[in-house]
Structures are given as C-alpha cells and as structure tokens.
C-alpha cells in the first residue's frame with residue numbers, strides 16, 4: 001500500500017510528532033493505537049482514526065496497537081470484536097502481535113487504584129448516582145464535597161476490597177478520585193473511578209463485579225502499552241487534565257494526548273448508539289446494510305478499501321469541526337473504480353427488442369473492450385442476436401427534442417453491436433410498451449458507421465441468448481436531509497429517513513461474461529454505474545448492489561470552480 005500520508009504537507013499532528021522526534025522524546029519512538037469500544041460496528045469516522053493512527057506509525061517507522069476498550073460489560077459483545085478486527089484488516093492495516101484488551105489490565109488498574117487510596121488520593125463514596133450528580137455543582141458554581149470524602153485509608157481499603165468481593169449491590173458505592181470539588185473543569189470534581197456492577201463480561205466472565213470508568217482506564221491503558229502519542233477526538237480535550245492527574249499521581253509513563261476534530265459527513269448519522277437503533281428497529285437489514293455508514297456496509301456495497309484510505313488522506317486532520325460533503329467520499333470511490341473495474345453490459349429495467357431482419361438462429365460474437373482506462377485488461381466477446389434487451393428508459397414513444405435515444409423511426413448505435421432503427425412499437429391493451437421491432441444495418445458491425453452517418457445515441461444492450469438473470473439493488477442516501485440530527489422539538493432523527501433509499505429490481509439481464517462473478521466482485525455496468533456482487537447471491541440468482549452511479553457531482557463542481 002502506498003504511504004498515503006506522504007502526499008500532503010505536514011498536518012498538525014505530524015508537526016507535533018516531528019518536533020518530539022527532533023527533541024528525542026520517548027527515545028525517538030512513535031507508538032500509537034486505535035482504541036475502539038466493542039459496542040457496535042466501525043463507521044467511516046473510525047476509518048479516519050484508523051488511517052491516522054496506523055498511517056502515522058507506518059510513516060514514522062513506529063508501531064500501532066489495536067486495543068479494545070472493553071470496560072463496559074453490558075454493551076459489549078464478541079461479535080463486535082470480530083467485526084472490528086475484520087474491518088481494520090480489510091482497510092489494509094496490521095496490528096501484528098499487538099492486539100490488546102482493556103480487560104487484560106483490570107488487575108493492574110485495580111492495583112493502581114489501591115496506590116491512590118493508600119496515598120489518600122481516592123475514597124469510597126456511599127452516595128448514589130443521583131445525589132452525586134446533585135452535588136456536582138454547575139459550570140458556574142462549585143460542587144459539594146461528599147460526606148464520605150474524609151474516610152481514612154484503612155476504611156477505604158477495606159470498603160474497596162469488599163466492593164471487589166461483591167458484598168454491595170449495584171450502584172451502592174463507588175471509588176472516587178479525591179481532587180477538587182471546586183475545580184472549574186467539572187471532570188476534576190472527584191470523578192468516579194469504579195462502580196459496582198454485577199454483570200458478566202465478554203472476556204473476564206464473572207471475575208469482576210466492579211468495573212473501571214472510561215476516564216480512569218483510558219489514560220492508563222495508553223500508559224501501560226507505552227503509547228507515545230494518544231490521538232483522540234476533540235471531546236476529550238476537557239478530560240486531558242484528569243488523565244494527566246492520574247498519570248502524575250501514579251508516576252507512570254505519560255503519553256502525549258493530541259485531539260483532532262471527528263469526521264462528520266452530511267446526509268449521515270455516525271454515532272454507534274444511533275446506528276444500533278436503526279439496526280434494532282429494523283430500519284435497515286443489519287450493520288452491513290449497504291446504506292449504512294459502516295465500513296462493513298461500504299465493503300458490501302463495493303467501496304474499495306483504497307478509496308476509503310484516499311478519502312481519509314484527502315480530508316486530513318484539523319482542530320476545528322467541519323462537515324465533509326459525502327460527494328467527496330463518493331468521488332474517491334468513483335475515481336478508484338473507474339480505473340480498476342471491468343466494464344460489462346447489464347440492462348436493469350429490460351425492454352425486449354426484436355431485430356426483424358437479423359437471421360433467426362445466428363449468434364454473432366462482438367468484440368468489447370474490458371476497460372478503456374486500462375488497455376492491459378483486454379477484450380471479450382459479447383453475443384449479439386435477433387432478440388435482445390435495452391433499458392426501458394432508453395426508449396420513448398413520443399420523445400422531446402433533446403432525447404437522443406431510441407424512438408419510432410429513430411436510429412441509434414448499440415455499443416459494440418450495430419445501428420438499429422425502430423420500426424414498430426408493440427403494446428398491450430393498457431397501452432404499456434411490451435416490445436420494439438427494429439431493423440439493423442449489417443454495414444455497421446461493431447458500431448462503426450461506414451458512410452460517416454451520424455447517430456446521436458449509443459445504448460447498452462444484452463442479447464436474449466445466454467442472458468443472465470439478476471437482482472439489482474439501487475441505493476440512495478439513507479437520510480433525505482443534509483443534517484439528519486437537526487430535528488424540531490419532539491422530533492426524532494429517524495423522521496429524516498429517506499423512504500426511497502432502497503429500490504430492488506428483479507429480472508435484470510446481464511451479459512454472459514458475468515456468470516462466474518463471486519460476492520465482492522466489482523464491475524461497471526456501462527452507463528448504469530458501478531456494481532458489486534452481494535453475498536445474498538445464490539446458484540440460481542446473482543444479486544448486485546449498485547455501488548454508485550457514474551455521475552460525479554463532486555468532480556463537476558471542482559471543474560466549475562476551475
């Protein structure tokens with residue numbers, strides 16, 4: 001894989017790292033990590049973080065860990081762990097032998113907590129959550145100290161030990177850091193480090209009935225792994241003083257935390273909690289429904305990993321929030337597929353055409369180019385016969401002036417085939433067009449005009465002989481507004497779901513060369529877009545997802561802007 005981070009000038013994170021390297025910080029080591037919580041499938045925002053963390057490690061000859069932040073037993077599942085591993089690998093990154101779980105550090109975190117208690121820096125608190133919240137104060141007023149704050153070390157050690165042994169019910173006691181209830185930064189107001197939670201964990205089972213809070217665990221996990229640069233999103237900026245406090249109190253390795261703006265995309269909802277709501281509510285077929293912004297959905301839809309990496313490289317990293325146009329992501333996908341995908345002809349909404357002057361039992365083999373962008377891809381044979389299919393939308397009985405495709409009396413080119421002229425329209429009683437009768441000009445074989453005669457339209461087509469039947473699924477934005485989370489009072493983001501985001505077409509006709517296509521294979525159907533074989537395909541029927549149409553609004557906009 002090309003080192004995508006070398007293409008652009010230094011971003012602010014690279015600048016920080018280069019300064020650190022120049023100052024011989026961490027003995028010149030660069031060690032990053034990607035730390036997902038296994039409570040859902042990864043989305044395109046995570047891809048940004050993955051490309052950034054693994055990319056930096058590659059670029060600076062360092063290392064990047066994959067670490068599951070599995071400190072919350074009630075929301076986490078092994079299914080998510082497996083999907084995340086698959087997605088990171090598919091994106092082209094390798095954690096080598098550095099696959100870690102926060103749950104591996106539960107004992108170590110517990111021991112560190114004991115140290116803080118012994119040093120008078122943590123205490124067991126008997127307030128319930130509600131009282132604690134009440135005593136926390138506000139942004140403008142200080143909080144109230146807990147009445148349990150001044151318990152002595154021996155009592156704290158005893159109570160914490162009994163918390164761990166399971167003597168207390170859920171929510172009855174917590175271990176809190178003893179910092180400053182008047183701190184301007186609310187995160188410093190004696191935050192909770194441990195809560196009692198009698199819940200089985202996907203890896204440690206029933207070993208623990210107290211679980212560390214994210215803020216207590218996260219900075220320490222990075223420290224334990226010797227991470228040099230802890231890269232995270234902006235919402236953790238206010239938590240940094242707390243992580244610093246914990247690490248300084250313990251006197252352990254202190255990674256440098258760097259925050260960047262999370263990726264947001266228009267027409268898209270990115271939060272795992274909301275995506276889970278869509279999955280559980282049956283609004284989509286699953287986490288990998290091709291309309292979802294997840295990596296697994298994009299893979300299924302046909303987005304190449306290289307296109308996603310290119311997108312992440314192009315958006316770069318910044319300190320300020322911004323919303324990226326989804327058209328840019330789609331442009332990267334089109335750009336990639338245009339170079340790499342083989343062309344075939346497929347008619348997704350077929351209209352039968354009979355060429356009356358073409359002999360009954362003859363099948364001609366026409367030469368078709370596999371990829372005009374890549375001559376080495378060669379050519380293939382496509383059968384041409386008396387009965388074939390064209391796209392229903394390529395015919396109009398009574399066309400407006402600017403319609404250059406087929407109409408009664410009009411001549412068009414069938415790509416790689418012949419010129420044909422429509423001579424008759426056959427309809428049912430209701431007036432629906434059932435089939436067209438045409439004639440062809442044998443002198444135009446291959447679609448070339450011998451006498452310089454011009455035709456304006458060139459259509460794709462599929463011969464009836466050996467045509468392959470397929471189902472095709474067409475997609476549009478899952479949400480039909482630019483900012484799906486902007487909802488009026490009392491509204492719900494799901495009100496913004498696009499009712500027309502999925503269209504399923506059966507009885508599509510494809511040229512025989514696609515017969516052996518396998519799930520995951522990507523093709524361009526000429527004029528109709530990029531398509532990818534779906535895993536729902538069976539022996540009896542291929543199923544294709546339309547990855548994208550060919551039209552590229554992003555490229556068009558760039559061109560306009562010069």
Ligand code: ATP
Pocket residue numbers: 034035036037038044045046048049231232233261262263264270271272273
């Ligand atoms: P979400 O809020 O979407 O549910 P999360 O931040 O809770 O995501 P984590 O599993 O905690 O998800 O994230 C793992 C890593 O991915 C974190 O380092 C986080 O900062 C990063 N990340 C998550 N969402 C984005 C995003 N939209 N853009 C960039 N990085 C992200």
Ligand code: MG
Pocket residue numbers: 037
């Ligand atoms: Mg999270």
